[in-house]
Amino acid sequence: MVGDYGLELTNNSKVSWAFSLPRSSTCVMATDVCKRLCYGKGIRYQSQAQKAKRQRNFRTAELLLEKGGPELLAQNLVSIIDQVRPADWLAATITGEPTATPWTLRIHDVGDFYSVPYIHAWKLAAAQRPGCSFWFYTRSFREQLLLDAMTELASLANCQGWLSIDSDNYDSGILAYVQKPGVWKLALLQEAGDEINEKLLPELALVAKSKQVVSFPAHHGGRHAEPIQHDTLFTCPAVIGLYKLESNARKLRPCQSCTFCLP
Numbered sequence: 029m030v031g032d033y034g035l036e037l038t039n040n041s042k043v044s045w046a047f048s049l050p051r052s053s054t055c056v057m058a059t060d061v062c063k064r065l066c067y068g069k070g071i072r073y074q075s076q077a078q079k080a081k082r083q084r085n086f087r088t089a090e091l092l093l094e095k096g097g098p099e100l101l102a103q104n105l106v107s108i109i110d111q112v113r114p115a116d117w118l119a120a121t122i123t124g125e126p127t128a129t130p131w132t133l134r135i136h137d138v139g140d141f142y143s144v145p146y147i148h149a150w151k152l153a154a155a156q157r158p159g160c161s162f163w164f165y166t167r168s169f170r171e172q173l174l175l176d177a178m179t180e181l182a183s184l185a186n187c188q189g190w191l192s193i194d195s196d197n198y199d200s201g202i203l204a205y206v207q208k209p210g211v212w213k214l215a216l217l218q219e220a221g222d223e224i225n226e227k228l229l230p231e232l233a234l235v236a237k238s239k240q241v242v243s244f245p246a247h248h249g250g251r252h253a254e255p256i257q258h259d260t261l262f263t264c265p266a267v268i269g270l271y272k273l274e275s276n277a278r279k280l281r282p283c284q285s286c287t288f289c290l291p
């Protein structure tokens with residue numbers, strides 16, 4: 029059935045436009061910590077419509093890769109990226125003025141990079157749309173082939189890649205981070221202070237500059253873990269309520285105001 033296929037973006041009140049996939053099929057290197065604390069388990073991600081959309085995106089990505097490889101998937105990704113250009117994009121292009129809200133896309137509000145051809149498709153798509161700012165967080169870095177492909181994507185000027193670390197995978201995350209200085213940044217899923225692996229912060233301090241690691245205190249149902257104060261950490265202001273969620277798509281969303289994670 030035609031309705032069983034299609035690629036679709038989601039617009040949410042924190043990040044604006046995002047592309048999502050099912051966690052079960054794509055979070056191939058999920059750690060025990062992230063399985064336990066993942067915000068994707070939260071109520072707003074669990075409606076049948078949201079789940080069906082993520083499954084359809086995955087099914088369609090796989091079908092396009094099978095039929096025409098990364099090039100065909102990229103062509104279709106570019107088409108949905110173009111659909112979310114700001115309304116004043118054309119006028120701004122002609123006058124040289126900035127758009128009222130920026131053209132941004134977070135790759136994977138839910139889900140992760142799961143195969144080299146899939147990553148390659150995003151690289152082709154992002155390279156064709158330098159006017160759009162992309163960013164993503166990933167735990168798929170413990171497999172060298174995936175890391176190498178994602179490094180190519182994260183090396184684009186309009187795409188920022190973040191290695192998502194926690195108490196379970198911080199050592200391989202730090203190793204991946206130092207392999208390509210200047211390409212990757214580190215994002216910490218911050219558990220409650222007494223649950224964090226005691227070696228994690230000292231090892232971060234050896235490689236990361238001051239306030240360069242974005243930290244997301246574990247949060248659920250409007251509550252969050254007490255943010256840890258550490259020289260390397262920049263606590264996400266949206267998680268701790270300094271930026272309010274914005275439901276109006278014509279206004280700046282928290283990530284578009286903050287821009288810390290964007291390229």
Ligand code: SF4
Pocket residue numbers: 242263264265266267271282283284286287288289290
């Ligand atoms: S640090 Fe800023 S850009 Fe990054 S997730 Fe939080 S609000 Fe968004």
